[in-house]
Amino acid sequence: MRDRVAAWDPGLIRLAAGLRTVVSIALTLAVLAALRAPVPLLVAGAIAAMVATFAITEKQPRGQALTLAFGLLVALASVTLGTLLSQYVVAGDLFFVALMFSAVYSRRFGDRGHGLGLIAFQTYFLSLFVHATPALLPKLYGVVAVAFGSAALARFVLLPQTPAGLLNRLRQAFRARLAQLIDTQIELLDAGPEDVEKVLEELRTGTARLHETALLIQGRLEDGTSDEAVARLLQRRVADAEVAAERLGLLLLTARSAERTDTLTLHLPGAQLPSGGELPVRDEAGAELRRDLKALRLLALRPAGEAVGIALAHVRNRLLGYREEENLPQAAPAVQDVFRGLGETARAALGLRLALDGPQDDSEDSPATARSREELEAEDAAIEVSEETEPGGTEPVGLRRPTTRAAVQIAVGSSLAILGGELLSSQRWYWAVLTCWIVFINTASTGEILVKGYRRLLGTVLGVIAGIGLAALVGHHTWTAFALVLLLVFAMFYSAPLSYTLMSFFVTAALGLLYTLLNTYTAAVLVLRIEETALGAACAVIAAAVVLPIRTDRRTNELLVKVLDRLAEVTRAAVDQLSGGSAGDLVEQARELDQALADLRAATQPLTHPITPMRARRNTARYVVALLETCAYHGRSLAATAELLPTHPSIAADPRLRGAGARIVRNIETIAARVADPGTDGEIETGPSIASMLEPGTPRTPRYGRVTDRVLRHLQRLDEAVSGLARPLGLRPETPPAKTR
Structure with a gap:
């Protein structure tokens, strides 16, 4: 089960994000409930705690702490301005547009600028959502302070996450996904003509997931290791294991067909295997191949501390022996190639094991294993004396800079959303602006904005239906509603990297419960939410298509x-x-x-x-x-x-x-x-x-x-x-x- 969880959520990044957000909100609600805060302040505290958690994306704890401290000051200022300017329609709208421009433009200053921009926008939105008044400002300050304190407690004390710990979990995930890919390769041996296409698709998925995990490790090496030589060693060993596992899959596909399988078959969805051949899985060589694939899975998956004794050494020696021609079994040339691939993958797994777990007992090594160890040690020595090359490149300036262009686009789009939103509802026009803002985040072309807007709208429609049902079930049971909100928030963060539609569904369902708590829930309000969402998405697409547009063709051609x-x-x-x-x-x-x-x-x-x-x-x-x-x-x-x-x-x-x-x-x-x-x-x-x-x-x-x-x-x-x-x-x-x- 641990391996399955590690493979499904590499590094437990999604699980940690969901739990940290839920704990931050729960702590905030507990403190405010002890102080007998009214429901509007409870809602404000929940939103502020959520913002203080997800807006921090820096990798080092010290940087996270600094961003959180600066974020509290930014949040207090933003709440103040949002509350005071809400009484002046024109001035408030102009400032809101300027705030969104600044929040997007601040992304050019890295993770801290991006986080502070998110906090500024979301806390301004918070003041509009709870209809804050100047008389409520002192209590709102306390609520925001409690929320940020709870977020800090959850991040640094209750659920701490260090770069080294995250890198270690990512390495476990790489092992788990490598083992899953080998499982799929074993299935390929037994798949009949009617099942081979399904297994081939699973092989493509497993190969892509292993590659995804390798990229995640690559992005965390600099922060997760203090020794540059160790980081580069791990980088090479992960790359070797990834290449060897992908090659082994190609060799298995070739052994099943009457001709050499094109590499494209492993990457093109819907591509079919060459017909006319099938691996003789029932003969002696096929039985040995199945046995050795299971042995390779064990060698790749288990850390050294969990697999001791001579049994593992025996397995390792047999697999590495296939690197020598005299140890290959009598079989067809394509099947012998698979055994050669097994030997090379076993060598990569040995190198990965040495890089992750350190030196191990070599008393039971065969001559072939000893040679593999010598090669790996020689490579390690070569890595330590190599020099790193510095990437070059110039950054665009002016309106060609992506952050500047996006800031101008969102200023125009949000202005349109404010005008249209006011026509739909003078009290909840900000939903259109929020959608326009969210659709622009992490997009770079008109096509991406169009797809994201469509997914946002679909998730909102489904979420409204769910919100109506949940609101009818909960009624006015405050703490039951908050418990459901926590579950929905966890689901929102856990599903965000997987499906933007699912994330939109969960957040809209949670908002339906929050409206119930604020005694402003009606079916008409949730229908209005759909209308404002559609309007905001349309304004985002219009702004992206008209103002400094980046067509999808141009974006893809550049990349x-x-x-x-x-x-x-x-x-x-x-x-x-x-x-x-x-x-x-x-x-x-x-x-x-x-x-x-x-x-x-x-x-x-x-x-x-x-x-x-x-x-x-x-x-x-x-x-x-x-x-x-x-x-x-x-x-x-x-x-x-x-x-x-x-x-x-x-x-x-x-x-x-x-x-x-x-x-x-x-x-x-x-x-x-x-x-x-x-x-x-x-x-x-x-x-x-x-x-x-x-x-x-x-x-x-x-x-x-x-x-x-x-x-x-x-x-x-x-x-x-x-x-x-x-x-x-x-x-x-x-x-x-x-x-x-």
């Missing part, structure tokens, strides 16, 4: 160029090192590629959304992203292999790779130039198949021990995937030269 640039950098550096060039921090470059690809995947959601009417465009976007994920996989694999070059005895530099690598890089740069400027002419350069270097008996066949088959196959697959990108992006292959006598 696509960034991904292609990162891919070219990784490929160039990896091939250069594999060809005998100088060493570099290839793992870090590969992670920059992965992060750029994650940003592109998020930006294409408006294009790939199920309700989009442009089916051909949706299919093209999915195909391009899947091809880029395939390219990224082969780029990561080349980087990981190049990192082994200084220490691995069976890999040596081969200058002949430089020509093939240069052609691939030129093609990537040609595609990037065409995406950045559609008027640019260019052709994809073709050449002899890299796979031809693997054919025996040809003059170009490399000697054993110089360049492994795996490197050449990764280059070949990368070449094919890059060429595949040309067609959907409007490029064509070069015209072959005419034959001469």
Whole structure:
């Protein structure tokens, strides 16, 4: 159960966010109830405690404490201005617009600026929600102070979270998700023709989740470890394990089919396996393969302290023995490749275990295991003396800066929302403004705002229906209503990263209960909530489409160029090192590629959304992203292999790779130039198949021990995937030269 929870919620980030918010609200309500505060102040305290908790996003406790302290001052000032200006309609509305502009603009100053901007806006909204009056201000100050004190107590005392502790939980989640992926690979062995597509989809999901966890670890390494060498060691070991597990899945898919499975099959939703073959799972080799996959799962999942004795050593020795050709069982070549993949994945799991758990007993090591340990120790030593490269780049200025543009857009959108909201309701117009504000947060294009507004509206409609039912059940039982509010708040924060629609549903249902507590609940009020939400979403879309618009095509093209640039950098550096060039921090470059690809995947959601009417465009976007994920996989694999070059005895530099690598890089740069400027002419350069270097008996066949088959196959697959990108992006292959006598 612990492993399942760790895999479902990596780092327990969602669980911690939900619990911390609920505890903050519960503490605030307990203190205010002891002071016999009236219900409006209880509601204000609950909202303030929630804001004081979710607005703090800094990673270090000291920074969180400073932001919380400054946030209290900002909240008191914002509540004061909201209360006093509510009596002056025009001045209040103008200040509200200016406040939202400043709150969004402050995001350029990092997590602290973002948090203080959220606190300023939400506490101003709080004063409007409870209809605060100047006479109520002294008590409201006390309520806000209690809420921030409760949030500090929950964050730093009752539910503390350190960067090191979070990183440790993320490492546990990586282990758990790796074990789940191996479970799916075991299912692949037994899946019949009618079940294989379902298992293949689960394999895609498991691979994507493992990659997601690796990116989360990457983002926490700097804050979660005090030693830079340890952080870089863990970064490499996680990357090795991820690449090895993904390759093992591809080898299993190939063993099931009559031909080599394209890497794209593992990344493109709906792609089918090549037909015509099936793994002979009932023979002796199939039984050994199933047994060894279960052993690999144990090796990857359990920490050293939970798996002691000679049994684990026996399992480890057997798996690492598959790295030697003489230990492979008698089976078809494709099945033998799977056993080789098992050996490499076991080596990656051993490296991960050493990085996470430290040195272990090696008295039971076989010669193959001892060699693997020596290789890992040599790599560790090489990591410690490597130099880190600093990323470059210039930040946009003026209205081109994303925060400035978003601030101008939200100022225009909120002005429209205020005008329209006043026409719908002079008392609850702020719901339209709140929706406009929320829809703009963490979005960067018109398409993203449109999708987020649609999800907000759908969640609100469903939440209104639930709120009507809950309000009828609760009636005027104050503490029952507050208990349900706490449950809904927990569900809101727990589901927020998974589904924005669900989050909107839970928050709207909670608001229905809060209206009941304030004695302002009617069905008409909740219907008005839907109308104001629709209006606010429409105002946000209009502002995004008219004022300094960033079209979805432009946004995705910018990110696509960034991904292609990162891919070219990784490929160039990896091939250069594999060809005998100088060493570099290839793992870090590969992670920059992965992060750029994650940003592109998020930006294409408006294009790939199920309700989009442009089916051909949706299919093209999915195909391009899947091809880029395939390219990224082969780029990561080349980087990981190049990192082994200084220490691995069976890999040596081969200058002949430089020509093939240069052609691939030129093609990537040609595609990037065409995406950045559609008027640019260019052709994809073709050449002899890299796979031809693997054919025996040809003059170009490399000697054993110089360049492994795996490197050449990764280059070949990368070449094919890059060429595949040309067609959907409007490029064509070069015209072959005419034959001469």
